[in-house]
Amino acid sequence: MTTTTPMGHGRMLRKEDRRFVRGRGRYVDDLQLPGMLHLAVLRSPVAHARIVSIDTLAAEAHPKVKAVVTGAMLAERGLAWMPTLSGDRQAVLATDKVRFQGQEVAFVVAEDRYSARDALELIDVEYDLLEPVVDVRRALDPDAALIRDDVPGKTDNHCFDWETGDAAAAEAVFARAEVVVRQELVFPRVHPAPMETCGAVADYDRIEEKLTLWSTTQAPHAHRTLLSMFAGIPEHRIRVVSPDIGGGFGNKVPVYPGYVHAIVGSIMTGRPVKWTEDRTENLVASGFARDYVMQGEIAATREGRILAVRSHVLADHGAFNGTAAPRKFPGGFFGVFTGSYDIEAAYCSMTAVHTNKAPGGVAYACSFRIAEAVYLVERLVDMLAAELDRDPVSLRMQNFIRPDQFPYTSRTGWVYDSGDYPRAMELALQIAGYDELRAEQAERRARGAGEPLMGIGVSFFTEAVGAGPRKDMDMLGLGMADGCELRVHPTGSAVVRISVQTQGQGHETTFAQLIAEELGLHPDDVDVVHGDTDSTPYGLGTYGSRSTPVSGAAAVLAARRVRDKAQLIAAGMLEVAPDDLEWSTAQGGGRFDVRGVPGSGVTIQEVAMRAHGAGDLPDGVEGGLDAQISYNPDNLTYPFGAYICVVDIDPGTAVVTVRRFIAVDDCGTRINEMIVEGQIHGGLTDGIGMALMEFIGFDEHGNCLGGSLMDYLIPTALEVPDWETGTTVTPAPDHPIGAKGVGESATVGSPPAVVNAVIDALAPYGVRHADMPLTPSRVWEAMQGRAAPPF
Amino acid sequence: MYPSRFAYEAPRTLDEAIGLLHDGAGEAKVLAGGQSLVPLMKLRFANPELLVDINNLPGLDRLETLADGTIRVGALVRHRDLERAGDVHRIQPVVGAAAPLIADPIVRTRGTLVGSLCHADPQGDWAAVVTALRGYVVAQGPGGRREIPIGDFVTGPFQNVLAHDEVAVEAVLPGPRHTVAGGFLKLERRVGDFATAGTAVAIELDGDRVTRAGIALTGVGSRTVDATGAAEALVGRALTSEAIAAAADAAAEAAQPTADHRGSAAYKKHVIHTFVTRILTRVSTTSEQAA
Numbered sequence A: 001m002t003t004t005t006p007m008g009h010g011r012m013l014r015k016e017d018r019r020f021v022r023g024r025g026r027y028v029d030d031l032q033l034p035g036m037l038h039l040a041v042l043r044s045p046v047a048h049a050r051i052v053s054i055d056t057l058a059a060e061a062h063p064k065v066k067a068v069v070t071g072a073m074l075a076e077r078g079l080a081w082m083p084t085l086s087g088d089r090q091a092v093l094a095t096d097k098v099r100f101q102g103q104e105v106a107f108v109v110a111e112d113r114y115s116a117r118d119a120l121e122l123i124d125v126e127y128d129l130l131e132p133v134v135d136v137r138r139a140l141d142p143d144a145a146l147i148r149d150d151v152p153g154k155t156d157n158h159c160f161d162w163e164t165g166d167a168a169a170a171e172a173v174f175a176r177a178e179v180v181v182r183q184e185l186v187f188p189r190v191h192p193a194p195m196e197t198c199g200a201v202a203d204y205d206r207i208e209e210k211l212t213l214w215s216t217t218q219a220p221h222a223h224r225t226l227l228s229m230f231a232g233i234p235e236h237r238i239r240v241v242s243p244d245i246g247g248g249f250g251n252k253v254p255v256y257p258g259y260v261h262a263i264v265g266s267i268m269t270g271r272p273v274k275w276t277e278d279r280t281e282n283l284v285a286s287g288f289a290r291d292y293v294m295q296g297e298i299a300a301t302r303e304g305r306i307l308a309v310r311s312h313v314l315a316d317h318g319a320f321n322g323t324a325a326p327r328k329f330p331g332g333f334f335g336v337f338t339g340s341y342d343i344e345a346a347y348c349s350m351t352a353v354h355t356n357k358a359p360g361g362v363a364y365a366c367s368f369r370i371a372e373a374v375y376l377v378e379r380l381v382d383m384l385a386a387e388l389d390r391d392p393v394s395l396r397m398q399n400f401i402r403p404d405q406f407p408y409t410s411r412t413g414w415v416y417d418s419g420d421y422p423r424a425m426e427l428a429l430q431i432a433g434y435d436e437l438r439a440e441q442a443e444r445r446a447r448g449a450g451e452p453l454m455g456i457g458v459s460f461f462t463e464a465v466g467a468g469p470r471k472d473m474d475m476l477g478l479g480m481a482d483g484c485e486l487r488v489h490p491t492g493s494a495v496v497r498i499s500v501q502t503q504g505q506g507h508e509t510t511f512a513q514l515i516a517e518e519l520g521l522h523p524d525d526v527d528v529v530h531g532d533t534d535s536t537p538y539g540l541g542t543y544g545s546r547s548t549p550v551s552g553a554a555a556v557l558a559a560r561r562v563r564d565k566a567q568l569i570a571a572g573m574l575e576v577a578p579d580d581l582e583w584s585t586a587q588g589g590g591r592f593d594v595r596g597v598p599g600s601g602v603t604i605q606e607v608a609m610r611a612h613g614a615g616d617l618p619d620g621v622e623g624g625l626d627a628q629i630s631y632n633p634d635n636l637t638y639p640f641g642a643y644i645c646v647v648d649i650d651p652g653t654a655v656v657t658v659r660r661f662i663a664v665d666d667c668g669t670r671i672n673e674m675i676v677e678g679q680i681h682g683g684l685t686d687g688i689g690m691a692l693m694e695f696i697g698f699d700e701h702g703n704c705l706g707g708s709l710m711d712y713l714i715p716t717a718l719e720v721p722d723w724e725t726g727t728t729v730t731p732a733p734d735h736p737i738g739a740k741g742v743g744e745s746a747t748v749g750s751p752p753a754v755v756n757a758v759i760d761a762l763a764p765y766g767v768r769h770a771d772m773p774l775t776p777s778r779v780w781e782a783m784q785g786r787a788a789p790p791f
Numbered sequence B: 001m002y003p004s005r006f007a008y009e010a011p012r013t014l015d016e017a018i019g020l021l022h023d024g025a026g027e028a029k030v031l032a033g034g035q036s037l038v039p040l041m042k043l044r045f046a047n048p049e050l051l052v053d054i055n056n057l058p059g060l061d062r063l064e065t066l067a068d069g070t071i072r073v074g075a076l077v078r079h080r081d082l083e084r085a086g087d088v089h090r091i092q093p094v095v096g097a098a099a100p101l102i103a104d105p106i107v108r109t110r111g112t113l114v115g116s117l118c119h120a121d122p123q124g125d126w127a128a129v130v131t132a133l134r135g136y137v138v139a140q141g142p143g144g145r146r147e148i149p150i151g152d153f154v155t156g157p158f159q160n161v162l163a164h165d166e167v168a169v170e171a172v173l174p175g176p177r178h179t180v181a182g183g184f185l186k187l188e189r190r191v192g193d194f195a196t197a198g199t200a201v202a203i204e205l206d207g208d209r210v211t212r213a214g215i216a217l218t219g220v221g222s223r224t225v226d227a228t229g230a231a232e233a234l235v236g237r238a239l240t241s242e243a244i245a246a247a248a249d250a251a252a253e254a255a256q257p258t259a260d261h262r263g264s265a266a267y268k269k270h271v272i273h274t275f276v277t278r279i280l281t282r283v284s285t286t287s288e289q290a291a
């Protein structure tokens, strides 16, 4: 299906911005309940130590303190450990050892936030320091300290092994290939750093025996189930409410110990308890992203035909495996590392290890590890181009999966739904003025010394988003479906209840537009309800660009069910057969007319009134006009895009300036193009951040070096250029309106474009590769022919 | 990020402020713009029992330029005031070059130059500017006023020479005798970042001959580095490319950077070299054009 008219009023302003731009959003930390207490968490100052003793007497004596809780106390209730989304377990409060700096050791509940923190200073913990495991490459050394001695029988820091593709086939191709390029590529640990940190308000009603948890979660329903299974509170007695969320980027997918602390605190005190992380706690202890050391190899003919890609990944999962990934995919969707190319063989093996670092690994527009995969293949293709002395664009064009090959099954078993890669690439070249840029670069290089070093970087990505089909995907046994309930009121306005939760993606607008499009309503007449498990249908939440592919499809199909029913009622009203009716939304209003007789029929509003009102309905048709659906996608959707980045490097300071960035995205049918562009702008900013400055580093003791926003740098408007975006539309064949996810496209596609541009700029210095973040110092070291320093 | 309990006083006179500090016996702290002190308190790195807010003291917001070119910067003169003070920039261009590179507009609106000197952050920008200009701080305590040359004022990282009951009331930048030139360059990894390396250069020229020179560096030592040697080598000479290269070499030599997440030591020295070269080269080409 290709639509030319904009869907559901196209580029309308976001409905939710009416409150956001006035400062009237309601976030968890805005919540004030009568009698509410405040919780603060004592965290480990060191990365690895045995807890010898904890003395809480002085803290308990503080006049404003209501409760002080340690791991030992939780252990008595069987609550000291909780399951992670990857089937590992994580300490709610440390009992035996601390395993990363910032780990939760005790918590205090007090009458105000200041007193809670004052009391933390009164808790005396004696630690017996242990050797920390910081360097991921040393984690499996025989003499490395054992981190997970809580797991019976465990003797090393191994977390899991995983492989995909065909090792023998890949080996055969590599053995006979004319050209092989190898490179170690590090995608360092970064942090999603949402503006709003994590937090919760727990309110346990002892009389009703009901827990209400307002929390910063991207997946309220999944959290309810997990909390019920873990805490033993029946699921119908838990209500999870995710109000306005100030950014998630995957950081708010996991269940954090802090949520559990708030619940325990409320049960113990009988009063509502609020926990809000501060900035340092968020950066140091909550879910990080990336942290892959990748050995990449690409094999090709001398003519540039890419034959195979192979990689070995060493994955740092921190102290606990807290990755959010479907169960069968411990390495996430890294399997798409074959990229956008039609190749003969592929193989990847992955070894994941534990280190004394914070757990997590979901995030940064989580992308289920596709960011890492795209970075791997797009750097390798660029390095191959350099090796063959080929233009990186023509090399990609030569190897693209052709439009006529879709649906295309990759060598790692992914079924790419649709694509027209050359078209997107050509549009990007045209917007960029690629040939002129190359001419300018040649001219500047000829002029030589003193000129800024100009670089042009290209990347092309294909993502796999919209997890996921029931047959392949679940999280802790929960299928990755999403629900939708749609109710049309008698006067023809509607409420749609969805199972996903917006953190800035504009769901209140997009979903209203989807319903409006299908029912011929105005989006302002459709209210979107989300985030409250008591009033929305079950589903797995918003991450991995899955809302539009999964929940969006559910909304469309629910609306179509309503329309089918409306057609029956309209037929009754007009005394014709349903098949004699024609649906139209010509003047912006949905109506059924007798085929060939425009204006003869009834509007959707008139049908809604009849559905609820007096007068007979056709036989077998119930009153009311609503529908409910749970949507299980048949396949993922595969958005793609072509990105071109132009950088200038100051030869005297090695500072990289992004001069231009061209992004052509194809996410199938676009609903609200403005919102899509906003997602792309944000993701591109993320990508420039990761490529140039963002980095969670550790010193040799395991101290986190990124604990504030003065240390963990996120780019501002001044570090990014005016984005130049372009669009192609290749609809998704398995989605009811042809839409693909787009939330992570730009985050995934942009880092290799920036890095490729920087390396291109440094070509005169003979630089083949340098790892992110390409801070001025690291770029300069590369120019000196030195490997980047350890920081 | 919640500070521990503290008392707060907002005196109306300097004497009252000094009295409060005196009684505080080392547990009281002056609050000026609060842009360094408040973050430290929120992190509980600083836990003063009493804050003596000097923002209501009369006269301290004065930014004066005297007939001889002396510039007096009162303790409540904000970074933003200095960013916008065209008359000051005309006398000492290095001040105009540095001010807009400090932090972001929000911080500049509150933070003060004198507070920055008192805070003595090895990565602070103003101490380098004041050092290059051979400025001094005027302090007042129960025993009266004293003038403290900037080189003596900062004693180490986050340490100054003030007694616990002394208030720094102003910083003074002495007037120049000849044509002034100079500049300030700073390497930020992102806008609003503290210096990975920064260089303040202040030069006086009589014709094409350098009569006075100050070069000071920030971010490349445990305190502001006064690259006196590099500067002095310029005095009496014209700004030839050899003289510039020698000064840049000497300044890079004087820098004592350590490797950290901002960069390697070698890199930071390289940046200092680049910055000194750039500032002096610009000075020499503009004065050639003027001639």
Ligand SMILES: Cc1cc2nc3c(=O)[nH]c(=O)nc-3n(C[C@H](O)[C@H](O)[C@H](O)COP(=O)(O)OP(=O)(O)OC[C@H]3O[C@@H](n4cnc5c(N)ncnc54)[C@H](O)[C@@H]3O)c2cc1C
Pocket (backbone or CB within 6 Å): B029, B030, B031, B032, B033, B034, B035, B036, B037, B038, B039, B054, B075, B101, B102, B103, B104, B107, B110, B111, B112, B113, B114, B115, B116, B117, B118, B119, B121, B123, B124, B125, B126, B162, B166, B167, B168, B169, B192, B193, B194, B195
């Ligand atoms: C986000 C951010 C970015 C920043 N970036 C930069 C930067 O790029 N470059 C830079 O140089 N600085 C930077 N700063 C620091 C900023 O310039 C501060 O304003 C400055 O360091 C301190 O000035 P203040 O007036 O805010 O002092 P305060 O924070 O009020 O005080 C700082 C210290 O000095 C003492 N003090 C202050 N005034 C006096 C006085 N008159 N007499 C005696 N003691 C006094 C206080 O007791 C305290 O110990 C940044 C700050 C922030 C928050």
